[in-house]
Amino acid sequence: MKKLLIISIFLASCIAGFSQRVGFMGKHFSLNADFLLYPALYHPVANDQAAQAYFTSPQWFGFNYRLNVNLDAIVSKKSTVGFDFNYYHTAAALDTTNGPSSSFSVTREFDAFAIGAHYRVFFGNTKAPVGFYYKVETGGTLYSMNGRTTGGNWYVTNYFGRQHVLLGRLIFDYGFNFGMVMPTLGGYFSNPDDTFEGRLSQAGNLRSIFHYGINVYGGVGILLF
Amino acid sequence: MKLRPLLLLGILAWIPISFLNGQSVDFDNYHTLKSQGVLPKEFSKTFDFKKKESKSSYSDLKKKEASVSSKYLDDLMHSGDVLYNDPVGEYLNKIMRVILDANGISDEVRIYLLKSDATNAFAFQKDVILVTMGLVSQVSTEAELAFILCHEYVHYRDKHLEIEYSENLRIEKAERKTKRLTQDEVDYLKSRYSKDLELKADAGGLDLYLNTPYSIDAVSTTFDVLRFSNLPFEEEEFPMAFLESPYLKINQKYFLKDVAPVIVNPDKEKEDAKLSSHPDIETRRTEMLAKLDGVVSGGNKEFVVSENDFYIYRKMCRFEVCRLQLLYQDYANALYSGFILLQNDPNSVYLKRVVVRALYGFSTYTNTGKLSKVLLSTKKVMGNSQRVYHLFNEAKKKEINFIALNYAWRAHLAHPADEDIKAVCDELISQAVNKHSLTPYYLKNAPPDTIRKDVNTTVDSLKTDTSSINNDKKKNNKYSKIKTVVITGDKKNNTTLKTETFDYLQYSFIDLADDAELKDRIKYFYDRKKEDEDDEENGVRNKSKTNKTMDETRPQISEVVFVEPQKIEIDTRNNAKKRVTYASNYDKVYLYGQISMMSDKLGVDEKIVDRYTVGKEQVNELNEFGLMLDFVAEQSRHESKIVMLPTDYIELKSIQEKYGTPYIGMMGVVSFRSETGVGKAIANIFVPFIYWFALPYGIFRAAQPSYTTYIFTEVYDLETGKKIFTDVEEYDFNAQDDVVKSGLFDIIQNIKNKK
Numbered sequence: 001m002k003k004l005l006i007i008s009i010f011l012a013s014c015i016a017g018f019s020q021r022v023g024f025m026g027k028h029f030s031l032n033a034d035f036l037l038y039p040a041l042y043h044p045v046a047n048d049q050a051a052q053a054y055f056t057s058p059q060w061f062g063f064n065y066r067l068n069v070n071l072d073a074i075v076s077k078k079s080t081v082g083f084d085f086n087y088y089h090t091a092a093a094l095d096t097t098n099g100p101s102s103s104f105s106v107t108r109e110f111d112a113f114a115i116g117a118h119y120r121v122f123f124g125n126t127k128a129p130v131g132f133y134y135k136v137e138t139g140g141t142l143y144s145m146n147g148r149t150t151g152g153n154w155y156v157t158n159y160f161g162r163q164h165v166l167l168g169r170l171i172f173d174y175g176f177n178f179g180m181v182m183p184t185l186g187g188y189f190s191n192p193d194d195t196f197e198g199r200l201s202q203a204g205n206l207r208s209i210f211h212y213g214i215n216v217y218g219g220v221g222i223l224l225f
Numbered sequence: 226m227k228l229r230p231l232l233l234l235g236i237l238a239w240i241p242i243s244f245l246n247g248q249s250v251d252f253d254n255y256h257t258l259k260s261q262g263v264l265p266k267e268f269s270k271t272f273d274f275k276k277k278e279s280k281s282s283y284s285d286l287k288k289k290e291a292s293v294s295s296k297y298l299d300d301l302m303h304s305g306d307v308l309y310n311d312p313v314g315e316y317l318n319k320i321m322r323v324i325l326d327a328n329g330i331s332d333e334v335r336i337y338l339l340k341s342d343a344t345n346a347f348a349f350q351k352d353v354i355l356v357t358m359g360l361v362s363q364v365s366t367e368a369e370l371a372f373i374l375c376h377e378y379v380h381y382r383d384k385h386l387e388i389e390y391s392e393n394l395r396i397e398k399a400e401r402k403t404k405r406l407t408q409d410e411v412d413y414l415k416s417r418y419s420k421d422l423e424l425k426a427d428a429g430g431l432d433l434y435l436n437t438p439y440s441i442d443a444v445s446t447t448f449d450v451l452r453f454s455n456l457p458f459e460e461e462e463f464p465m466a467f468l469e470s471p472y473l474k475i476n477q478k479y480f481l482k483d484v485a486p487v488i489v490n491p492d493k494e495k496e497d498a499k500l501s502s503h504p505d506i507e508t509r510r511t512e513m514l515a516k517l518d519g520v521v522s523g524g525n526k527e528f529v530v531s532e533n534d535f536y537i538y539r540k541m542c543r544f545e546v547c548r549l550q551l552l553y554q555d556y557a558n559a560l561y562s563g564f565i566l567l568q569n570d571p572n573s574v575y576l577k578r579v580v581v582r583a584l585y586g587f588s589t590y591t592n593t594g595k596l597s598k599v600l601l602s603t604k605k606v607m608g609n610s611q612r613v614y615h616l617f618n619e620a621k622k623k624e625i626n627f628i629a630l631n632y633a634w635r636a637h638l639a640h641p642a643d644e645d646i647k648a649v650c651d652e653l654i655s656q657a658v659n660k661h662s663l664t665p666y667y668l669k670n671a672p673p674d675t676i677r678k679d680v681n682t683t684v685d686s687l688k689t690d691t692s693s694i695n696n697d698k699k700k701n702n703k704y705s706k707i708k709t710v711v712i713t714g715d716k717k718n719n720t721t722l723k724t725e726t727f728d729y730l731q732y733s734f735i736d737l738a739d740d741a742e743l744k745d746r747i748k749y750f751y752d753r754k755k756e757d758e759d760d761e762e763n764g765v766r767n768k769s770k771t772n773k774t775m776d777e778t779r780p781q782i783s784e785v786v787f788v789e790p791q792k793i794e795i796d797t798r799n800n801a802k803k804r805v806t807y808a809s810n811y812d813k814v815y816l817y818g819q820i821s822m823m824s825d826k827l828g829v830d831e832k833i834v835d836r837y838t839v840g841k842e843q844v845n846e847l848n849e850f851g852l853m854l855d856f857v858a859e860q861s862r863h864e865s866k867i868v869m870l871p872t873d874y875i876e877l878k879s880i881q882e883k884y885g886t887p888y889i890g891m892m893g894v895v896s897f898r899s900e901t902g903v904g905k906a907i908a909n910i911f912v913p914f915i916y917w918f919a920l921p922y923g924i925f926r927a928a929q930p931s932y933t934t935y936i937f938t939e940v941y942d943l944e945t946g947k948k949i950f951t952d953v954e955e956y957d958f959n960a961q962d963d964v965v966k967s968g969l970f971d972i973i974q975n976i977k978n979k980k
Binding site: 024025026124125126127130131164165166168 | 823826827933954955956957958961962963964966967968970971974
């Protein structure tokens with residue numbers, strides 16, 4: 001809470017310092033919701049499918065999504081900072097073996113949350129929040145499988161997009177995104193603990209990597225005040 | 226008893242007639258021409274910006290605007306530059322009536338006077354011909370005007386403007402298909418067609434003209450008017466004494482003894498006319514004279530409507546041209562024109578103002594080292610006005626300032642009630658004190674006896690005998706004088722008087738030593754300068770005081786008048802179909818709405834004036850609009866860092882009173898579309914390799930069309946003519962809604978806070 005207060009004061013002072021030149025029609029804060037979409041080539045399970053669907057109607061291709069809600073504050077002519085909240089729901093599948101000759105697949109419902117902060121800078125001659133931008137976001141994810149917390153990661157992700165303001169208040173943006181989820185609980189590609197839990201954790205991490213890998217996105221937002 | 230109403234009616238009827246009669250014009254207290262009465266049918270298109278336009282009317286408007294001529298004419302007719310119901314326009318219409326009646330034509334073509342110093346006339350559809358003030362000021366007789374009107378009438382009758390426009394489109398279309406022609410070749414084809422039309426108009430005009438009672442001789446002399454239209458309207462020797470006073474003598478080395486003769490070079494004219502819309506003068510004259518060869522009888526009158534009115538109205542146009550020259554920063558010609566006109570009207574305060582203003586222009590520009598921006602080099606000028614150019618090109622900054630102040634102050638003494646001259650005097654004294662160390666002691670320095678003697682013997686030595694200027698207007702016109710100096714050989718070398726004279730500057734104002742007002746003004750500016758210097762010396766100690774003073778002099782702007790904000794799209798691509806697209810009235814409504822909305826949000830009381838909001842009954846509003854447009858155009862023409870009182874200083878005060886604010890501004894949104902270019906595309910793709918993560922952005926940008934939008938504003942203070950605020954917002958996008966809103970909001974916020 002104390003940190004939040006300090007950050008708020010910092011933001012307010014930044015805004016006050018540039019108050020004559022910053023913002024869109026006097027508004028400095030916006031609330032945005034972005035919908036990120038990526039092709040699920042690795043163990044494709046669409047978000048709206050239950051984990052069981054992986055077996056009942058197997059797909060070779062599907063889309064997963066991530067929902068990003070962020071609060072954005074314009075701090076200078078061309079830059080903004082803010083907080084992000086991400087949520088995604090899918091299924092994670094892993095192949096496991098039962099002895100040397102037989103293997104079977106296991107799926108788990110996969111729910112993940114992420115909280116992060118971002119810095120966004122607009123390119124060329126323009127003023128935030130209108131135009132082409134690059135946004136870098138970093139934070140931590142926490143995922144669970146079948147309701148059990150099984151892992152967490154640190155992530156860094158980049159956005160290249162274009163933002164418009166419609167009707168003086170409504171924000172519309174789109175672009176593409178790519179990122180990386182860093183291992184905090186061991187390497188992804190090293191041999192996991194030869195336990196079921198270990199392999200499950202690895203599957204969860206891989207799912208996160210692909211989720212943050214490459215996305216296209218579109219979103220809407222609203223300029224608050 | 227019954228006679229009384231009739232008598233009253235008679236008196237009332239006489240009033241407008243007496244006004245239209247040139248004799249009643251008071252040139253000593255001349256006021257610029259204004260539109261009056263009810264505006265005519267040509268002033269038909271008005272637009273209520275407060276009402277939202279329906280879609281159907283929008284499409285109608287689009288249809289209307291498809292006609293380029295119509296749109297251009299509409300804009301011009303609503304600009305305040307075209308005069309309605311003015312005496313000169315009425316006089317021109319009478320000449321046109323003589324032509325039409327003589328040819329049995331019942332057309333209702335209307336002639337209007339256009340505020341422009343160019344020597345030109347234009348024929349439009351909608352039964353309108355515009356004649357510039359510059360043209361009326363240059364002609365020698367009514368017959369010359371009649372011949373020009375005949376020429377323009379043929380353009381109008383035979384729809385040359387429309388034909389030329391479609392022919393140009395055809396040429397451009399054909400070129401786009403074949404792509405075999407260079408731009409020069411396309412221009413040549415266009416100009417050749419235009420020249421054909423001009424020769425047809427000459428021939429057709431001559432046929433009409435020969436049926437009138439006007440003199441055949443005027444056909445040839447009209448071409449002299451066109452040929453020498455770049456020269457001032459009269460050729461008189463310019464004496465230094467005009468700007469001197471008993472103790473201010475101009476260094477004689479600035480006096481150009483032999484002015485460059487006016488050279489007529491038909492070959493060069495032919496070469497210059499190659500890409501012009503008009504054939505060269507000699508070709509036109511030869512064709513006309515060939516046609517006249519077979520003519521056995523014709524008119525012989527130089528004046529049919531009224532000789533007296535002609536000279537009065539021509540003089541009015543000459544007075545008007547002086548003002549236009551000041552607005553266009555053509556100070557040398559304004560000074561020379563003022564000098565010529567003062568010979569016959571020495572008590573005219575209007576003309577004195579013109580000369581004072583021209584000198585003020587020179588002084589201001591020379592003090593900022595930018596004189597070359599408003600003064601041609603002496604070598605580029607021919608004729609007697611060359612002396613003015615030479616004088617101000619050679620004189621030093623201080624000398625120009627003192628010459629200006631000397632003349633201005635004496636004009637002020639002659640016309641102490643004139644606020645305009647008084648205000649300029651203050652400006653000149655301020656310049657002299659701050660830039661050239663004029664102090665109150667200048668009025669105390671007694672000149673040595675030797676100099677006193679020298680002055681007495683040289684006073685007026687260079688004065689021409691102005692009383693001898695021939696008043697026989699017909700025989701002593703500019704053209705008869707030019708002909709005497711026309712040569713076809715090389716230019717003579719210019720020579721200047723080599724005699725050096727004593728620097729009299731320090732004694733310039735000795736004869737005004739007893740002038741308490743001058744002393745006071747110099748002392749006032751001198752004290753202010755001293756205070757500023759003291760403040761500067763004690764800068765650190767008095768910093769807070771200085772800041773406070775600055776803040777006090779920079780209050781917020783809460784009220785501003787915007788003169789016709791613009792929205793323009795410019796396509797600079799090579800294959801662009803339409804180069805410049807002006808906002809339709811529908812788009813303007815939207816833009817004005819946005820400006821109003823932003824201003825409301827920020828608490829700025831904005832008013833937007835637009836030419837199409839002026840109704841047929843609102844002649845005063847039209848005049849005011851023209852005045853504001855002239856003011857904004859004049860100020861924007863000034864070089865950066867130049868601050869000058871506006872030419873229409875006094876008249877603009879009424880605008881200030883009406884709108885309740887001295888702040889007047891221009892605002893616009895200009896969007897450029899340009900070629901993306903191979904280099905730029907490659908850079909967009911490859912430069913991000915350095916920053917690998919920017920590669921997708923580079924590819925995206927390379928595929929995007931290239932746009933740049935500027936949202937700009939300039940706000941001026943009517944009281945001082947100072948540009949108090951300027952701002953440009955640049956965006957790499959088309960002028961889309963969010964870009965425009967973002968820019969406008971920031972600009973209006975900055976206007977309010979003068980950041």
